[in-house]
Amino acid sequence: MSVLANKTLELLPASILPRLIALFASTTPALIAEIQQHAASGNLLAMAQAAHHLKGSCLSLGAENMAELCTELQHKGEAQDKLGIDDFIAELVTSYPVTLAALQQTQT
Amino acid sequence: MRIFTNLRLLQIIDTSLLITLLAGMALLLWSSLSDVSAKAQQNEQHYALAIQEAYLAFQKQTELEVLIDNQRKAYDALNDEFFRFANNPNSDRENLPLIRELSDHLKKRSADILRAWPINTDHHLKAQFEELTGILTGLIDELESLSSAHWLQLARDAHDTSREAHALMEKVTTLDDKVGQQTMLSIQESIQETAANTQAMAKRLEAVKYKTLLITALIIVGLLLSRFYFSGHFRQLIYTAQEAQAMAEEAVKTKARFLATMSHEIRTPMNGVIGMTRLLMNTPMSKKQSEFVESIHLSGEHLLTVINDVLDFSKIEAGKLDLKREPVELRACIEDVFNLLSAKALEKNLELAYAVAPTIPLFIEGDVARLRQILTNLIGNAIKFTEQGEVSVSVTAASQDKQRYELEFEISDTGYGIPTDRIDSIFESFSQADNTLTRQGEGTGLGLAISRRLVEMMEGRIWVASELGVGSHFHFTLMTQTATGKLKPFLYPNIPEITGKRILIVENNPINHQALQNFCQDWGAITQACTNVSEAISLLVSGQHYDIGLVNSRLPKASALAFGRYVRNRYNQQAFPLILIAPPNDPHPKELVRELFNLYLTKPITRSRLFDSLMTVLGELNLLTARTEQAPLKLGERLPLSILLAEDNPINQIVATSILNEMAYKAEIAENGRQVLEALRKQAFDVIFMDMQMPELDGLAATRLIRSEFPTDRQPIIIAMTANAMESDKQACLTAGMNDYISKPILPEAIEAALQHWCIPPKPQAQPLLNYVSLSQ
Numbered sequence: 001m002s003v004l005a006n007k008t009l010e011l012l013p014a015s016i017l018p019r020l021i022a023l024f025a026s027t028t029p030a031l032i033a034e035i036q037q038h039a040a041s042g043n044l045l046a047m048a049q050a051a052h053h054l055k056g057s058c059l060s061l062g063a064e065n066m067a068e069l070c071t072e073l074q075h076k077g078e079a080q081d082k083l084g085i086d087d088f089i090a091e092l093v094t095s096y097p098v099t100l101a102a103l104q105q106t107q108t
Numbered sequence: 109m110r111i112f113t114n115l116r117l118l119q120i121i122d123t124s125l126l127i128t129l130l131a132g133m134a135l136l137l138w139s140s141l142s143d144v145s146a147k148a149q150q151n152e153q154h155y156a157l158a159i160q161e162a163y164l165a166f167q168k169q170t171e172l173e174v175l176i177d178n179q180r181k182a183y184d185a186l187n188d189e190f191f192r193f194a195n196n197p198n199s200d201r202e203n204l205p206l207i208r209e210l211s212d213h214l215k216k217r218s219a220d221i222l223r224a225w226p227i228n229t230d231h232h233l234k235a236q237f238e239e240l241t242g243i244l245t246g247l248i249d250e251l252e253s254l255s256s257a258h259w260l261q262l263a264r265d266a267h268d269t270s271r272e273a274h275a276l277m278e279k280v281t282t283l284d285d286k287v288g289q290q291t292m293l294s295i296q297e298s299i300q301e302t303a304a305n306t307q308a309m310a311k312r313l314e315a316v317k318y319k320t321l322l323i324t325a326l327i328i329v330g331l332l333l334s335r336f337y338f339s340g341h342f343r344q345l346i347y348t349a350q351e352a353q354a355m356a357e358e359a360v361k362t363k364a365r366f367l368a369t370m371s372h373e374i375r376t377p378m379n380g381v382i383g384m385t386r387l388l389m390n391t392p393m394s395k396k397q398s399e400f401v402e403s404i405h406l407s408g409e410h411l412l413t414v415i416n417d418v419l420d421f422s423k424i425e426a427g428k429l430d431l432k433r434e435p436v437e438l439r440a441c442i443e444d445v446f447n448l449l450s451a452k453a454l455e456k457n458l459e460l461a462y463a464v465a466p467t468i469p470l471f472i473e474g475d476v477a478r479l480r481q482i483l484t485n486l487i488g489n490a491i492k493f494t495e496q497g498e499v500s501v502s503v504t505a506a507s508q509d510k511q512r513y514e515l516e517f518e519i520s521d522t523g524y525g526i527p528t529d530r531i532d533s534i535f536e537s538f539s540q541a542d543n544t545l546t547r548q549g550e551g552t553g554l555g556l557a558i559s560r561r562l563v564e565m566m567e568g569r570i571w572v573a574s575e576l577g578v579g580s581h582f583h584f585t586l587m588t589q590t591a592t593g594k595l596k597p598f599l600y601p602n603i604p605e606i607t608g609k610r611i612l613i614v615e616n617n618p619i620n621h622q623a624l625q626n627f628c629q630d631w632g633a634i635t636q637a638c639t640n641v642s643e644a645i646s647l648l649v650s651g652q653h654y655d656i657g658l659v660n661s662r663l664p665k666a667s668a669l670a671f672g673r674y675v676r677n678r679y680n681q682q683a684f685p686l687i688l689i690a691p692p693n694d695p696h697p698k699e700l701v702r703e704l705f706n707l708y709l710t711k712p713i714t715r716s717r718l719f720d721s722l723m724t725v726l727g728e729l730n731l732l733t734a735r736t737e738q739a740p741l742k743l744g745e746r747l748p749l750s751i752l753l754a755e756d757n758p759i760n761q762i763v764a765t766s767i768l769n770e771m772a773y774k775a776e777i778a779e780n781g782r783q784v785l786e787a788l789r790k791q792a793f794d795v796i797f798m799d800m801q802m803p804e805l806d807g808l809a810a811t812r813l814i815r816s817e818f819p820t821d822r823q824p825i826i827i828a829m830t831a832n833a834m835e836s837d838k839q840a841c842l843t844a845g846m847n848d849y850i851s852k853p854i855l856p857e858a859i860e861a862a863l864q865h866w867c868i869p870p871k872p873q874a875q876p877l878l879n880y881v882s883l884s885q
Binding site for chain 2: 008011012013014015016017018019020021022023024027049052053055056057059060061062067071074104107
C-alpha cells in the first residue's frame with residue numbers, strides 16, 4: 001500500500017491537480033478532527049460517515065494508504081467496533097502530512 | 109577562558125611558550141658550557157706554565173750538574189797538583205804556574221757555579237763553598253810567597269782543603285739532587301693538578317649533562333602540558349566552528365525549505381489559474397473570448413515564470429540555477445514575448461518590431477524560459493519607459509564558428525533614455541534608472557539583475573548605450589549552437605503555397621521592413637520592398653505584377669489608403685490581394701479599409717500571424733488548418749447528454765466535472781439527494797452520476813425516490829459513484845434501482861466506458877455490471 005498511487009494522478013487532467021491538492025489540504029484536517037471527535041464521543045456511525053467522506057477524497061487523489069485507513073475506520077464504525085480505532089486514527093493523523101507532502105511534491 | 113577563543117592568540121601563546129622554553133634551555137647550556145670551557149682554558153694555561161717551569165728547572169739542574177762536575181774536576185786537578193807538588197821533593201817554583209793556572213780555572217768554575225747556584229738553598233753551604241774556594245784559590249798566592257820548605261805543609265793543607273772542598277761538592281751535588289727532586293715534585297704536582305682539574309671538568313660536564321637532561325625533560329613536560337592544554341582549547345574551537353557550520357547549514361536548509369514552501373504556496377494557485385484557463389480554452393468560445401483566454405493563459409504562465417524567477421533569483425545567488433539545453437525557436441520566442449507585451453505597447457501606440465538575421469538557424473540550443481525571461485524583461489522595460497515611437501529587437505550573429513554562434517541581441521527604444529550616472533548601476537539588484545519612473549512601472553528592480561546573471565550564465569554579457577531623450581539600446585550576447593527541433597508549419601522554409609509568389613512590401617519602419625522581407629523570403633516568396641507609396645506605385649506603373657501586397661497603415665499622410673485606392677482602380681481583390689498591417693486601434697475607417705484591403709494584419713508582426721494572413725488571402729488557410737487539426741471528436745460532441753453530478757465532496761466534484769468537461773460535457777452539480785430531486789423536477793437529465801453517501805438524502809434513497817416518483821420518459825440512467833467497493837454495496841445500488849456502478853477513484857476511462865455502454869445505442873435495459881467499474885480493486 002503506497003502513500004500515493006501516481007497512476008491515479010496521471011489519469012486526471014493535470015490542470016485540476018493543484019486545485020485538488022489545495023482542497024485536500026484545506027478540507028482534510030477538519031475531517032480528521034471530525035473523525036477524532038466522533039470516536040471520542042462514541043458516535044461511531046457518525047465517525048464512519050466522516051471516514052467515508054475522507055476516503056472519497058483520498059481515493060480520488062490516489063492517497064491509497066489514507067484511503068485504506070479510512071475504509072478500516074468506516075467498517076469499524078459501521079460495525080460499532082471500538083477495538084483499535086484509536087490506532088487507526090493515530091496512523092491517519094501521521095499519514096496525512098506525509099500524503100500531502102507527496103501530493104505537493106508531484107506539482108514541483 | 110574567553111581569551112582562548114581566539115585561535116590566533118592561542119597560536120601566539122603556544123609559540124611564545126615554546127620559544128621561551130627553548131631559549132631557557134639554550135641559555136643554561138651556554139652558561140654551563142662557558143664555565144667549563146673557561147676552566148679548561150685556565151687548566152691548560154696552568155699546565156703549560158708548570159711544564160715550562162719544570163723544563164727550566166730541569167735545564168738548570170743539568171747545567172748545575174755539569175758545573176758541579178767541572179768544579180769537582182777542577183778541585184781534583186788542583187788537589188792532585190797540590191799533592192804532587194807537596195810530595196815531590198823536586199818541586200820548585202817552576203811548577204807554580206801550572207798550579208796557578210789550575211787555581212784560576214777553579215776560580216772561574218766557582219764563579220760559574222755561584223752564578224748558577226740555586227736560589228732559596230742553603231746559604232750556609234754557599235758561604236762555605238765560597239770560603240773553601242777562596243782558600244783554595246788563595247793557596248797559590250800563599251805558595252808563591254812561601255819558601256819551598258813550607259810548600260809541603262801548605263800542599264798538605266791544600267790537599268785537605270781540597271778534599272774538604274770535594275766533600276763540599278758532594279753536598280752541593282746533594283743540593284742539586286734536591287733541586288731535581290723539587291723539579292720532579294713540581295712536575296708531579298702539576299700533573300696531579302691537571303688530572304684533578306680534568307676530573308673536575310669531567311664532573312662538571314657530567315653535571316651539565318644531567319642538567320641538560322633535566323631541563324629537556326622539563327621542557328618536554330612543559331610542552332606536553334601546553335599541547336594538552338591548547339589541544340583542549342583547539343578541540344573546543346573546532347567544536348564551536350563545527351557547531352557554527354552546522355547552524356549555518358541548517359539555516360541554508362531552512363531557507364531552501366522556506367523557498368520551496370513559498371514557491372509551492374504561490375505556484376499551486378497559479379497552476380490552478382493556468383490549469384483552469386487551459387480547460388476553458390477547450391470549451392467552445394467566440395474568437396474574441398479565445399483571444400482573451402489566450403491572453404489570460406499567457407499572462408498566467410508569464411506570472412508563474414516571474415514568480416519562479418523571483419524565487420530563482422535566490423537560486424542564482426546561491427549558484428543553484430541550472431540552464432536547460434533544449435531546442436529554442438528563437439523567432440517564436442521573440443514573438444511570444446511580443447504577444448505577451450503587445451497590449452501594453454498598443455496602449456501607447458508603440459511600434460513593436462523584430463528582425464533576426466537570416467544566417468541564424470531556426471532552432472538554437474538554450475533555455476527558452478530563461479531567454480524569454482531576459483527578453484520579456486528588456487522589451488518590457490523598453491515599452492515601460494517609452495511614451496512614443498518604437499521598440500525593436502534585432503538579433504545578429506556576432507561571431508560564428510561552424511555550428512557555434514555568438515548571438516547579439518539589441519533591444520532599442522525611443523524612450524527617455526538613462527542618465528549617464530545610472531548606467532553603471534542599472535544591472536545591480538533593486539536598481540532602476542529613475543525612481544520616479546519606478547512608480548510608473550511596478551517593477552521589483554530585480555529584472556535587470558536577473559537578466560544580467562542569466563546572460564552571464566549563458567556565457568554572454570549585457571550592456572546598455574543610452575542617450576537622454578533619444579532612447580536606449582540594450583545589448584546582450586549569448587553563446588549557443590544550432591539545434592534541431594520540431595517545426596511549426598510556418599517555420600518550415602519554402603512553404604509550397606507561398607513559394608514563388610511575388611510580394612510587394614510597402615513599409616517605412618526599417619525593422620518591420622526587414623522582418624517582413626525575411627519572413628516572406630524564408631517561405632520561398634519573392635519580395636519587393638519599398639519604403640513609401642510613390643516608390644510602390646512607380647513599380648506598378650513600370651508593369652510589375654505582384655501576387656500580394658503588404659502595406660503598413662502608418663505610412664505618412666495616410667498614403668496607405670491612397671495606395672489601396674490606386675491598386676483597386678486597377679486590380680480586384682482576387683487579382684492583387686492587399687493586406688493592411690495595422691495596430692488594433694487603427695484610425696482608418698473600417699469600411700473603407702474593407703473595401704480596399706483583403707484583410708488586416710494586426711501588429712505586432714509575428715511569423716505566425718503573417719503566415720496566417722498570407723495563407724488566408726491565398727485562399728488556402730482552410731486547407732492548412734484542416735491538416736493540423738484533425739483531432740477525433742470528443743464523446744460529448746458525438747453523444748450530447750445532459751448530466752447531473754450528485755456529489756458532496758468538493759474534491760470529487762472537481763474531479764468528476766473536469767473529467768466530464770474534457771469529454772465536452774457540462775455537468776450540473778447537486779450536493780445531496782434532495783438537490784438531485786429538485787434538479788430533476790426542473791429538467792430531465794440523461795444521466796445522473798450519484799454518490800452513495802450524501803448528507804440529508806443519500807444516493808440510494810434518492811434513487812428509490814426517482815424510480816418511484818418520476819415517469820418512465822424522465823427516468824435517467826443512474827450510475828453510482830462510491831468509495832465502497834464491496835459486493836454488497838454493488839448489490840445495494842442495483843437493488844435501489846441504479847443502472848451501474850463506478851468505484852472511486854473516478855477515472856476518465858470508467859466514465860467514458862459507462863456513458864458509451866449505457867447511452868449508445870439509446871438507453872438499453874439494465875445489464876450486469878461490467879469489468880470497467882472495478883479499476884481500483
